[in-house]
Amino acid sequence: MILAWAVLAGLLAGLIRHGGRILNYVAAIPLRSAWLAPLAIALQVPLLRTPLVPAQEVEVQQILFLLSHLLLLAFVWRNRRLVGIQILGLGVICNLAVIAANGGFMPITPETAVQINPGSTIAQWPIGFHYGYSKDIILSQEATRLWVLSDIIVVPSPFPWPTAFSAGDILIAVGIFILLQVPGTLARSVAVESQTAESDKKRQRTHSLSW
Amino acid sequence: MEKLNLLWTQYATARNKKIGFILLTLVAMAVAAGAPGAGGGYM
Numbered sequence: 629m630i631l632a633w634a635v636l637a638g639l640l641a642g643l644i645r646h647g648g649r650i651l652n653y654v655a656a657i658p659l660r661s662a663w664l665a666p667l668a669i670a671l672q673v674p675l676l677r678t679p680l681v682p683a684q685e686v687e688v689q690q691i692l693f694l695l696s697h698l699l700l701l702a703f704v705w706r707n708r709r710l711v712g713i714q715i716l717g718l719g720v721i722c723n724l725a726v727i728a729a730n731g732g733f734m735p736i737t738p739e740t741a742v743q744i745n746p747g748s749t750i751a752q753w754p755i756g757f758h759y760g761y762s763k764d765i766i767l768s769q770e771a772t773r774l775w776v777l778s779d780i781i782v783v784p785s786p787f788p789w790p791t792a793f794s795a796g797d798i799l800i801a802v803g804i805f806i807l808l809q810v811p812g813t814l815a816r817s818v819a820v821e822s823q824t825a826e827s828d829k830k831r832q833r834t835h836s837l838s839w
Numbered sequence: 840m841e842k843l844n845l846l847w848t849q850y851a852t853a854r855n856k857k858i859g860f861i862l863l864t865l866v867a868m869a870v871a872a873g874a875p876g877a878g879g880g881y882m
Binding site for chain 2: 630631632634635639651652654655657659662665666668669672696699700703716719720723727734736744745746760761762763764779785789790791792793794796797800801804807808
């Protein structure tokens with residue numbers, strides 16, 4: 629949920645740069661198949677509502693979670709012309725790679741779990757358990773494949789919401805931020821493209837009629 | 840209630856609805872695509 633702040637940060641930065649025009653720019657972002665995003669969340673809800681339990685007990689939730697990534701990839705593919713979505717897509721791929729390599733969950737080490745849960749001990753984070761109310765599984769660093777892409781970037785306490793991010797998460801936040809910074813330019817380029825395509829069609833039509 | 844209706848007709852323009860829809864989509868993407876581990880995972 630904390631990544632949603634990227635939207636607010638992007639809007640604020642856009643407001644500072646463009647003033648009230650940012651709203652026109654946002655309205656001009658040519659997003660396609662937007663319904664895929666909320667549907668992906670819906671598939672993830674069962675996993676996000678599961679507490680700390682052995683990973684074997686959340687197989688159904690895990691399958692739904694993996695299926696949701698197909699929708700995310702489809703969304704990225706449909707909107708691949710937007711630079712922000714390209715960066716976001718790279719983040720999705722990074723996260724999916726590490727999730728797929730570690731049995732369908734994002735790995736987090738017990739040490740990181742202690743860092744983001746001040747007052748807890750390593751014994752409270754058993755290896756192989758689903759980290760409650762998240763998409764994570766608790767794994768030791770040695771047992772984690774593609775460890776560098778897992779949740780290793782820690783924002784510890786006294787930050788009000790101590791959190792561990794992955795490199796993919798950062799790319800997703802940056803992608804959303806950038807999408808809200810240059811939407812006008814992108815929208816214009818898309819508009820120019822479609823105008824060019826339209827005039828090409830007209831030209832072809834005129835050409836075929838003249839023959 | 841009347842004031843609410845007035846506000847709705849004043850601000851719920853097609854453009855503003857589109858902006859809301861796009862922003863909600865981006866929030867949904869951030870939530871669905873990201874996988875941060877937050878504090879409180881054992882409660």
